[in-house]
Amino acid sequence: MAAEPAAAAAAAAAAGGSPMKREISSTRAPARWLLTAGAFVHLIQMALCSSVSDVLIVKVSTPTEIIAEAGTNVKIPCTFVSSEDISAATSVTWSFQQEGSTARPITFFYYSDGKEYLGKNTPFKDRSSFVGNFSQRDASIKIANVQPVDNGTYFCDVKNPPDIVVDPGQVQLTVLEREMPVGHGRAAATPESATVMTATKSPNSGNIALNGLMVWPLVLHFCCILAFSPGCLF
Incomplete structure (x- = not known):
């Protein structure tokens, strides 16, 4: 009779311990898995945060709309914010999409390291110039002798490596036809055949x-x- 309990104990030890120990071990297994999974997720979050912090963003600000008179010179403002210092690699690219057009915007102006590059086959050739100051975070340009054909949307895209991710600013330009002044101070034309009597x-x-x-x-x-x-x- 005494041999039976001993045999049962030996069998239990061979099977991994007593039934109570096996139950405790089975309850601890999910906890270990949860701890392992949590540590793994934490490592992934750290890696993601590290990669996001390495991607710096340039923020660009422009007015929503500019209204100008035909034949005038118009400044299109564009300012930006960057955590990096200005360098020779800092640049701005201006593009244009004509009013009512669904075509891709055309690049007509590029400025970097003190040099201007104008698009050769654009309506702004020899009419656009840089009037900003990168040291003051200003990337504005000027367009001379604007006409109604210049109506459309202008895009300002600034890069300041390593700050290169940017959402370009958008400006809507509306050029109005110039009107002749009417009212007080405007004299009527005198016919060439009219005779004017003057007394002196x-x-x-x-x-x-x-x-x-x-x-x-x-x-x-x-x-x-x-x-x-x-x-x-x-």
């Missing part, structure tokens, strides 16, 4: 002239006619 007074003799002719001789001549022909008055 001679500063020396006090005589009055009509269109350059002396008036007193004419009056005297008229009085003589009346003296010799009094009947013509009746």
Whole structure:
């Protein structure tokens, strides 16, 4: 009889311990898996945060809309914020999409390291210039002699390595036709065939002239006619 419990204990030890120990071990296994999974997730989060912190972003600011008169010079403002120092690699690219067009915007201006590069086959060739200052985080440009054909959206894209991720600024330009002034101060045109009668007074003799002719001789001549022909008055 005593041999049976001993045999049972030996069998239990060979099977991994007593039933109570096996139950405790089975309850601890999920906990170990959870701890392992949590540590793994933490390592992934650290890796992701590290990669995101390495990606720096340039923030660009522009006005929403600019309204200008045809034939004038227009400054299109564009400022940016960057955590990096300005260097020779800092650049700005300006693109244009004509009003009502669904085509891809065309690049017409590039500026970097103090040099301007103009698009050769664009409507802004020889009319666009850099008027900003990178040291002041200003990437503005000027377009000369704007016309209604220049209506559209202008995109300002700034790169300041390693800050290279940027959402370009967008500006809507509306050019209005120039109108002639109307109202007070505007004189009507005088027909070439019209005769203008002007009366002037001679500063020396006090005589009055009509269109350059002396008036007193004419009056005297008229009085003589009346003296010799009094009947013509009746």
